[in-house]
Amino acid sequence: MKKIITVVLTVLLVFSTFSIQAFAKEVTYAPYEGYEYNDYNESVAAPIGYIMDGNFNSDAMGLEVEIKEPSDILFDGEDAVYILDSGNGRILELTTTFRVVKIYDEFLTELGDIKKIKGAQGLSLSLDKSCFYIANTQQCEVLKVRRSDSRVLQCITKPEDLDINTNADFAATKVTVDNKGQVYVLVKSINVGAFVFDADGEFLKFFGSNPIVATAETLRNYLLKRFMTKEQRKGLTRITPTAFSNFDVDEYGFLYTVSEDTSLVSKEGTVRRLNYSGNDILKSGLVFGDLEWDRLYGTVSKYTSFIDIDIDEDGYINLLDKGRGKVFQYTTDGKMTAVFGSYNDLNGSFKNPVAIETIGTEIYVLDAGSNTVISFKPTDYTTTLRSAFSLLQSTDTKASKEVWTEILKMNTNSQYAYYGLGTVADQEGNYTEAMKNFKLAGAHQEYSKSLREYRKEFISDNYILIILALVVIAVLVIILVRIIKKKSVLVHGTAYSAMETKALFPVYTSLHPADGFGQFRIRDVMSVRATLIIVVSWFLIKTLAFFNTGFAFNNNRAIDYSFFTTLFFTAGLFILFVVSNWSVCTLLNGKGNFKTIVVTTAYSLIPYLLCEIVKIGMSNILTLEESAFIGLVGIIGLLWSGMILFIGLSTIHEYSFKETVGSVLLTILFMALICFLLILFYTLIQQTVNFVRSAIAELSLR
């Protein structure tokens, strides 16, 4: 008896120590940063979206033989998770808490042959969930296996009479089933789209190949081909659409595809949502993945490269990026709701992620590097953000406002929150509030719409004032015109009118260019001070335009303003032009000297500058639909100034029309040449400095 008690006690003791060991606390530190992209494709600090919840290795799953090179994970939508344990050639059935229920490792055909699935890459379930579809990559086939007895019901191989020009093997990598029971099979080496089979395994068609994107290379090859012999053409690599890397079917039966991308910054078209006729129905122009890139001494070390996609139960797009080891989550409108993950040897980061799956809002990443499944749960922030996005479509403005305010509380950087609050304010008719929020959200179109409504209100509230203001402006214009007219009248006995004094001459040349510039040679009416003022004004007006153009038309941020850029595109351009023109015209027997060219060019700018000021004013009142008016004013200014400059140059150089055109074209050419030389010089200096610096450093160490 005593013995039994001792045994029981020992067992209890062992058990209790064991249980304490098993209750290890999870590590909660997320080894990655939270961020969102703003309108300018810059990453901005944001709360972390998902955080690690669990890490399930073979031990935790209760497996005797450890998982090896797993390749796919699948949730049946109810209570079972399947992992394709490719290295061991088996399929694991697990509970949603990742305890193993059943292992499928023997697959017999009707004839009693054993099918091996080692190296299989893709796994899917039939519509009624009674059968597996296995993309048995190494055997070049797709197997349909009944779950109840592991019997192979069907073996789909490469269809025979294909009208595609390839001998590639049917090395199926991924397989999925849509809601009509059609089976989609992806073969990496065949890039005309996915093979579609019906439920009986009959080949139907190819579906959804990526479109060929016109690049410089395609164009070059097209041109080259015109001049090549047949033999040479054979050597040329054929431009083919890139094959997509994975797919998933959403609840409406639309096929989502992802493709790996190897450009510096992510491009559009890496994620597509295809309707039954194979057309992409996602909003055009959406770019998924990281929008910034890592400069490593001018080379790029990593790309965003999607290898798996999963559409969760709320329709969110979850993407697995193998390039940087991240998971991205987007709404169907392409708004990023979360990004997380990194490559590292830390909890919550990856070694070799191969597939993702979602159960509810949790995301599961299958990692073939550590042979584990890592689960992530959304933080409060992402949960709230998701509920906010779903409310954005509804008319319940109160609930929407509440939830967006909550988002703002957690992240005052969130452009989405300002957008949401703007939308709510707009719906409530609070247009100034809406405009303020849309401005913070960087939403130009929506701002413009709210501005239109606000303007409507403003006009109906203040129409008397507005009419008065318009009258005053009209009267002022009339008076100004009268004054100019009066001053232009020649007083008897004088050769020149009151307009033709040195001070008013810039105005005079704008109205009478040929006569005005003609007087430069005979009278002292060139004002250097006026020239300076005009050039400085140009700079100031450009600066004013940068900051004060109405938000609807203004993509500039104060942070992006550069003194030198503005200076170059005003005063710099001016100097470049006059120097070039002077150089060209001296060679071409132009009569104008340097000072005359400078003053003529400056005086010609006046109409352009006036129109620019008017444009700034208009941009603050008009909406995007009325942008044509602003454009019109801009064109008037340019044409007017251009005409004056042309007449001016022809007058001072005493050129014919043809000669003037020629000299202007040569001037522009010369300007380009100077720019080119400057850039060349700059690069050379930079390279030399770098070289010398490196050489000195190396010498000092020897």
Next chain:
Amino acid sequence: MKLLIKVLCCLLTVITAFSVITVTAKAPETLDIVPEIMGVTDETEDTYLIKYEKITENDNLILYADTKRGHFALKNKATGYLWYSTPNDVLTDETTIGLEKWNTHSQIVVEYVYKEDVLSASGVNTLSSQLGVVESGNAEVKKSDNGIRVDYFFQEIDTLIPVEYFIDGDEFSASIKLSEIKEGKEIYITAINLLPYFGAGNSNESGKLLIPDGSGALIDFNNGIETSVYRKMIYGDNVDSVADVDNTKSEVIRMPVFAVIKENNTLMGVITKGDSSASIRAVNGNDSRKYNCVSSICELRSLQKMVMFKNSSNRREIGSITKWPENADCFEVTYKFLDGDNANYVGVAKEYRNYLIEEKGLTKSETTPSFSLDIYGAIDVEATFLGVQYSKLKSLTTFSQAEEILDELKAEGVENVSVRYLGWSNYGLLNKKLPKKAKALSKLGGNSGFKELLDYTAENDGILYADVDLLRFRSGSKKTVVKNIFNEVAKHTERLRSVYAMKLNIDPFMYLSPDKISEVSDNYLKSLKKQGITDISFSTLGSYCYSNNGKKNTFHRYFFALEIEKTLKNYKDNDFNIALDDANAYAAVYADRIYNTPVLTSGCSIFDEEIPFYQIVLHGYTAMTVESTTAAQEYKVNILKAVESGSELLYSAMYEDSSVLTNTRYDLYYSTNYKLWIDEASEIAVRYYDLLRKIHDKEIVSHRTLQENVCETVFQNGIKVIVNYNEDAVTINGKTIEGLNYITEEGAEE
């Protein structure tokens, strides 16, 4: 070619060794006798046999050693438990593979580079004492009064490394005599791993390794995780070698202490000399490693690389090596042997606390538990005047607005607020120049405004720490900044959060050369005194540790801690109240309050558990706060972390609307407008501070994990706090704890 031959030789030796070591060892039969000679069969080569003899004995310990080879063992007289420098069953080890197998036999492992390889920046070689010394019979063991001295002569590299092992009371110390090392002509020593397998647990034992990473981490023996060896610099990496794309976001080791915790016996090590220049190394048992152990590495030099001719086809890397710590006497680790109730991490924390009290002068600081607040003063923003750019100051919180925030907190029931005012001086949060004068920004209300705020906080039983960053600044003379071995200025550049590349449009930080720290801080002290400021917060002084490898002002980090101790002592002697941020152990003893103490670990995959070791050591002596709740990844967890360790709550506040930060370099301070959190925070604080007032000056006497994500902390006065990190409620001893919540139990006074 030479390298190839070397590698081949090594492989051959390893293979031969394997074929030899297939014998079984006899376990020591009783613990009272001299430790058994290992691996005794007739075929065993003499080189592998360890013959222990008694060297010396005191009231607590007996030291045995092999006087031919230098292996030793210690007996804890209280329990009779034997701790071996080389695992006693090492000859039966068929699991460990590669060079690591030699390390299991060794007392030291030396890392070195050949001088001829330095320029080409090729790799670091390692040589263990077993392979390089004992095999060739080059270990010379001398007895001394209380121990032995072993001169390890590595013939291959013509290098002599003397190490002393001695007992003193209940302590055992191992000391590498740095000043007596005779380095071979062809090599540079870069690091020495001391006692890599002292006290190791084998694949049959159960136990844990204590790693002081972040708040503190435990590795279970034989957790089977296949990962590389854990190795991390204590007090953080140097600042002068920064990767171009760096995505490691991790915690730092703040305390130079480690332990092997077995069932009833625990071996703890404290690096007592040279801790500023040391690493912690840990190995776990898995398919390729039989033993679990944690040890220390003395880091002496480092091989730095530079890319030459960056954008040309001649692009290549060249290397150079940093300098030896001249005048450094020794690298010393003191081991203690805990048993019974103390043989756990709380016991280790207690012993380490005693060490800090006795050796480092840790005292109980007289602080009232307070609600901690970071207030952001001013930032710089870009502005233009007539098209010309300039940066101007923008106030986030003026001194009178700060008063308003404190008033509102008071109205919500939160009293005793300790404020750390960041960006109140020196161009705001930018910290543009090396701080010379403690002068409040006039934009925020000037010196008089600051004084008013000081008076206000004093009246309201609060405290106002003026924060200063003495180590980092963005512009100014480059003569006194840290440079790397290539004499390039060491810079800290902010990174893109998405792809971790450097942000090129922001001025990077430079670091003050360590030899100038005391000069700069003394000047600042005078200025503070003039202003009548007595409460000072150093946001970086306690948390950084680095060398200056430049040509001038060269300074080895071995001496860094001494420099900081000197500085902080000066402030303490001048009656300053000192607040630090995430402080290293040597600085922490001078602090009255430590902001931002680590509550998490780096989360390395090798770790099994996170524990608040840092807090257990210092709780009751120094006031501590957790990470700012507004910046925490999961703020609810952050608050529970405070409760678990009896720390103060920390919030970040600004008066302006936080949207002004968007599109500035300060966008990471989002959502810190105080109105966004004040209601929720005061509700939490009012409940929690009732508890904190009872426990803030009490030591933590017990801490354990009750079940998954549920922890229990017991304080000196018997108050028990149980924290539930699960989202769902749990029931412990009949009491229900809601999800993400805590309960307290009053206990009997002890």
